[in-house]
Amino acid sequence: MKFRRIYILWALTALFLVGLIFYPRLVNLQPYWVLVGMTALFYAILASSWSLLAGYTGQFSFAHMAFMGLGTYAAGILIRDMGFAPWQATIGGVLITGVVGLIIGYLCLRLRAVYLALFTIAFAEIFRLVVKAEVKFTGGPNGLELPTYTFPGWLQNLLRTIVPFWDANVYIPAYYTMAFLFVAALLFMFLLVRSRFGIFFRAVREDEEAAAALGVHVVNTRVLAFVVSSMIAGFAGIVFHHFIGLIVPDQMQIGRMSLIIAMAVIGGSQNLIGAALGAIFIHFSLEWLQQIPLPTAVLQHLLFLNDWGFSVDLHAGVLRTNAWRMVGFGLLLMLTLRFWQNGLISPIIDWLARREAVESVAQRFQAERDMDAVDDVQAIGSQAEAGNPQEPTS
Amino acid sequence: MWPLPDVLLHAMHFHMWLDALFKFQITGTYIVRLILEGLLIGVIYALMALGLTLIFSVLNIVSFAHGEFYMIGGYVVYAILHHYKGFPGLLAIVVAALVTFVIGAVFERLFLQPMAKGQVERPSEYAILITFGLSFFLQFVMLGIMGPFPKKAPRFWSFPKIDLGFIRTTKTTLFLGNIPLSGGRIFAAIIALLALAAVLWFMYRTWTGWALQAVSQDRNAAAVVGINPLNMNTLAFGMGAMLAGLAGAVLVTVFSWVPWVGVPASAKSFVIIVLGGMGSIPGSLVGGLILGVVESLGTGLFPDPARAQAYRDVFGLVIFALVLWLKPTGLFGRKL
Amino acid sequence: MSTNGAARGNYILEVEDLYVGYYRDLNILQGVHMYAEKGKITTILGANGVGKSTLLKAIFGFLRPNAGDIRLNGKSILDTPTHKRITLGLAYIPQHMSIFRWMSVEENILLGGWTFRHDKERLRRKLEENFERFPILREKRKQPVGELSGGQQRMVELARTLMTDPEVILVDEPTAGLAKLLKREVYQMLRDLRDNEGKTIVLVDQEIRHALRIADYVYILDLGRNKTEGPVEEIVADLKKAFWI
Numbered sequence: 004m005k006f007r008r009i010y011i012l013w014a015l016t017a018l019f020l021v022g023l024i025f026y027p028r029l030v031n032l033q034p035y036w037v038l039v040g041m042t043a044l045f046y047a048i049l050a051s052s053w054s055l056l057a058g059y060t061g062q063f064s065f066a067h068m069a070f071m072g073l074g075t076y077a078a079g080i081l082i083r084d085m086g087f088a089p090w091q092a093t094i095g096g097v098l099i100t101g102v103v104g105l106i107i108g109y110l111c112l113r114l115r116a117v118y119l120a121l122f123t124i125a126f127a128e129i130f131r132l133v134v135k136a137e138v139k140f141t142g143g144p145n146g147l148e149l150p151t152y153t154f155p156g157w158l159q160n161l162l163r164t165i166v167p168f169w170d171a172n173v174y175i176p177a178y179y180t181m182a183f184l185f186v187a188a189l190l191f192m193f194l195l196v197r198s199r200f201g202i203f204f205r206a207v208r209e210d211e212e213a214a215a216a217l218g219v220h221v222v223n224t225r226v227l228a229f230v231v232s233s234m235i236a237g238f239a240g241i242v243f244h245h246f247i248g249l250i251v252p253d254q255m256q257i258g259r260m261s262l263i264i265a266m267a268v269i270g271g272s273q274n275l276i277g278a279a280l281g282a283i284f285i286h287f288s289l290e291w292l293q294q295i296p297l298p299t300a301v302l303q304h305l306l307f308l309n310d311w312g313f314s315v316d317l318h319a320g321v322l323r324t325n326a327w328r329m330v331g332f333g334l335l336l337m338l339t340l341r342f343w344q345n346g347l348i349s350p351i352i353d354w355l356a357r358r359e360a361v362e363s364v365a366q367r368f369q370a371e372r373d374m375d376a377v378d379d380v381q382a383i384g385s386q387a388e389a390g391n392p393q394e395p396t397s
Numbered sequence: 398m399w400p401l402p403d404v405l406l407h408a409m410h411f412h413m414w415l416d417a418l419f420k421f422q423i424t425g426t427y428i429v430r431l432i433l434e435g436l437l438i439g440v441i442y443a444l445m446a447l448g449l450t451l452i453f454s455v456l457n458i459v460s461f462a463h464g465e466f467y468m469i470g471g472y473v474v475y476a477i478l479h480h481y482k483g484f485p486g487l488l489a490i491v492v493a494a495l496v497t498f499v500i501g502a503v504f505e506r507l508f509l510q511p512m513a514k515g516q517v518e519r520p521s522e523y524a525i526l527i528t529f530g531l532s533f534f535l536q537f538v539m540l541g542i543m544g545p546f547p548k549k550a551p552r553f554w555s556f557p558k559i560d561l562g563f564i565r566t567t568k569t570t571l572f573l574g575n576i577p578l579s580g581g582r583i584f585a586a587i588i589a590l591l592a593l594a595a596v597l598w599f600m601y602r603t604w605t606g607w608a609l610q611a612v613s614q615d616r617n618a619a620a621v622v623g624i625n626p627l628n629m630n631t632l633a634f635g636m637g638a639m640l641a642g643l644a645g646a647v648l649v650t651v652f653s654w655v656p657w658v659g660v661p662a663s664a665k666s667f668v669i670i671v672l673g674g675m676g677s678i679p680g681s682l683v684g685g686l687i688l689g690v691v692e693s694l695g696t697g698l699f700p701d702p703a704r705a706q707a708y709r710d711v712f713g714l715v716i717f718a719l720v721l722w723l724k725p726t727g728l729f730g731r732k733l
Numbered sequence: 734m735s736t737n738g739a740a741r742g743n744y745i746l747e748v749e750d751l752y753v754g755y756y757r758d759l760n761i762l763q764g765v766h767m768y769a770e771k772g773k774i775t776t777i778l779g780a781n782g783v784g785k786s787t788l789l790k791a792i793f794g795f796l797r798p799n800a801g802d803i804r805l806n807g808k809s810i811l812d813t814p815t816h817k818r819i820t821l822g823l824a825y826i827p828q829h830m831s832i833f834r835w836m837s838v839e840e841n842i843l844l845g846g847w848t849f850r851h852d853k854e855r856l857r858r859k860l861e862e863n864f865e866r867f868p869i870l871r872e873k874r875k876q877p878v879g880e881l882s883g884g885q886q887r888m889v890e891l892a893r894t895l896m897t898d899p900e901v902i903l904v905d906e907p908t909a910g911l912a913k914l915l916k917r918e919v920y921q922m923l924r925d926l927r928d929n930e931g932k933t934i935v936l937v938d939q940e941i942r943h944a945l946r947i948a949d950y951v952y953i954l955d956l957g958r959n960k961t962e963g964p965v966e967e968i969v970a971d972l973k974k975a976f977w978i
């Protein structure tokens with residue numbers, strides 16, 4: 004049998020899924036690392052749902068984290084004030100996210116792409132400030148508590164038999180729920196972009212007028228992508244924070260949003276899987292970098308910062324060291340945008356997925372289509388020459 | 398019954414505002430004071446928005462790092478005054494302007510010029526992401542350098558003693574009748590007005606200003622008469638960054654400064670340029686003043702003073718939404 | 734009829750074997766040549782979309798050729814950036830109105846002198862010359878150009894172009910959309926520029942009648958290639974034969 008590159012892709016996918024399932028065992032069920040894995044998956048869902056909007060329709064939402072928080076706060080308030088059960092609140096929160104997304108989408112997506120970016124950045128920041136200020140209603144800077152999910156008894160028992168270490172620590176159920184949500188969300192988005200709508204998304208991005216001429220409703224298509232992407236963010240946020248037990252407004256900081264974008268872009272925002280892998284990769288490398296002491300003192304010295312007397316606030320040391328790590332990722336984001344616009348991971352996936360044998364068929368198909376197009380143009384041309392009766396003759 | 402969220406309560410109890418008015422808690426003088434304060438801060442908003450307008454009209458992009466130049470401008474002044482006691486404040490402001498200009502110009506050369514030369518795919522998407530990436534980068538660089546704690550630059554000037562009856566001054570405050578106005582803001586507004594005048598003079602009265610206008614109106618025609626559009630791009634981006642830096646530099650003595658202070662500032666400039674009409678210079682000036690006054694009135698008349706500050710930016714967002722809904726070209730929008 | 738213009742004498746602008754297009758691997762012009770003689774009007778004719786404007790854009794540097802050479806006074810100008818080409822004595826009036834529509838007439842014309850902006854005396858002199866050439870513009874000097882009529886906008890463009898005293902002027906359909914009377918005026922202006930000031934003009938046009946009346950040498954393009962060329966008398970004779978006029 005002939006070796007094909009796609010086999011590598013299949014093998015890697017299988018390996019990834021196995022890794023996903025056995026990850027808690029691989030880290031010896033240490034709660035901290037299970038939590039890190041769960042958070043990585045959370046970011047992966049956010050990054051890939053962001054790239055559903057950015058990479059497929061060419062629209063940029065800077066309110067992705069805000070929608071995540073909006074859904075979570077909505078769910079939390081539904082539970083606290085209106086006596087919803089957590090699962091009911093989850094659905095309610097996602098729906099509320101969708102409605103707000105719909106309003107903002109219709110407001111901005113009739114216009115050029117930059118308007119959505121402008122509005123969402125303002126919306127995200129102001130929403131966060133309001134949440135922070137409405138102490139009675141949202142808990143303010145201290146955050147809002149959410150109860151954890153309780154699984155029904157039969158499901159609990161079933162899961163206990165499948166996963167022997169289910170009760171080893173509180174984060175294990177959280178991790179597996181997140182993993183399930185991750186796979187489901189990716190599958191859903193994958194099917195969406197493979198469907199008719201996915202073709203509409205791309206058509207609208209490539210050439211708005213041409214798509215409109217073919218009967219695609221441009222605004223509705225964009226709004227659909229925006230709403231779906233925002234609702235997935237809301238969903239992920241609700242589930243994640245139910246397990247964490249608390250959401251604070253600073254979770255919605257623009258810095259977090261930047262990190263999500265860096266993850267998606269570095270992974271490759273033209274590709275859902277690339278963005279998700281980028282998120283997992285970056286989250287783990289941030290954690291890993293945390294273990295390595297950065298020579299901040301040396302760095303500060305080299306930059307003459309100590310001379311300026313800024314290093315006196317010792318308490319800020321840790322934050323500041325983290326800041327320099329983030330600077331690295333900011334730089335990587337800019338360089339990726341400038342030199343590898345397709346990201347660093349998705350080109351590899353694309354290369355592996357490109358089937359050599361099929362390629363030539365595809366090329367032939369393309370060539371035939373081009374010939375057809377030429378024929379069409381000629382046909383239209385001869386019609387035009389024959390004279391268009393509607394055209395006023397002067 | 399389900400308890401209603403507070404936000405809705407505010408909306409429902411609108412009559413509380415009216416009550417307050419009728420009980421003369423809100424007097425005419427108070428309103429005048431709010432309007433004056435709004436105009437003072439509005440001048441600085443206008444300065445920032447003018448920078449964004451300049452960038453938009455010449456490069457045809459929106460800089461999402463605009464607030465970060467504002468932040469850096471403020472930090473430069475703070476750092477200089479903090480380190481060299483007795484350094485002339487005005488000179489520190491000039492240094493801040495230069496620093497932000499240089500950062501802006503270098504960024505433009507490295508990351509935006511390839512776009513203008515057609516070396517980048519999907520330029521409009523690239524422009525959004527790369528400037529956003531810059532804002533990410535600058536925020537964390539400044540967090541690394543300055544740390545997370547709020548800083549405030551010392552006041553470096555004081556009013557001369559004046560007493561003209563109606564207009565009186567103390568060291569830090571100006572009284573118009575019985576309306577007190579913070580001297581820091583007056584000082585900032587004066588510098589901003591001077592800067593605005595200088596920029597407008599530059600744009601409309603100098604050859605280089607004409608060249609900037611020419612490039613913004615017709616790039617190819619500008620190249621035909623011998624103007625290098627790439628140089629004008631760099632100049633415009635540098636100047637835009639510099640105007641944001643100036644706004645920060647004059648406000649650092651008024652507000653306390655953290656590395657993410659630029660984010661709401663960006664949001665305000667976005668509201669203004671959309672309100673005024675993207676690319677319109679008069680639009681950004683008028684829009685800045687309108688936003689300043691609306692914010693000031695909204696905050697000052699907010700029923701619950703404890704939360705009023707947090708709602709300051711909400712008024713801008715409401716304006717933003719209304720403009721997008723009703724007149725997306727803005728007040729002075731010209732068809733582009 | 735001679736098919737290769739290279740046999741003639743004193744060329745100021747030479748375009749040889751030019752391949753150029755808007756996308757990397759799609760050449761609109763495929764091996765076009767064109768030689769403009771000093772002090773003459775060289776006219777380029779052809780149907781819509783054959784690439785006449787593309788040729789002028791390439792000469793002025795808005796498009797980068799994939800192959801071929803463009804020489805001015807015998808020196809290749811391919812490496813000169815677009816905005817520097819005006820300093821070589823080349824000027825260009827594009828097909829679509831290229832004015833600064835929110836700026837005043839005077840500012841527009843002055844911007845034509847961008848390359849010698851520090852020479853106040855020369856600026857003043859050239860501006861005065863232009864106002865004498867187009868008196869109507871003097872009246873409207875403070876108005877934004879966008880408010881003028883199409884013909885007056887063309888005048889502003891021409892005036893702006895003449896600020897630098899260019900040796901070679903590339904003109905792309907200067908009279909498209911103008912009233913009949915104005916058309917005649919514009920062609921008279923071009924003729925004067927040649928006869929009185931010795932300018933070299935490369936004229937792309939759809940107005941075959943007018944264009945042939947003032948032309949000295951004619952190139953006819955067909956879908957990105959040279960079709961025919963020759964001194965205007967030959968071309969006119971051929972056309973007459975072809976159309977029995």
Ligand SMILES: Nc1ncnc2c1ncn2[C@@H]1O[C@H](COP(=O)(O)OP(=O)(O)OP(=O)(O)O)[C@@H](O)[C@H]1O
Nearest residue numbers: 755761779780781782783784785786787788828939
């Ligand atoms: N900006 C552009 N991008 C891509 N293709 C273009 C562009 N401008 C022109 N073309 C194509 O190049 C070809 C030649 O165009 P060009 O403008 O040179 O024609 P022309 O001879 O000047 O026609 P006209 O008489 O209509 O002005 C046309 O097929 C056109 O479709």
Ligand SMILES: [Mg+2]
Nearest residue numbers: 785786787828
């Ligand atoms: Mg043409």
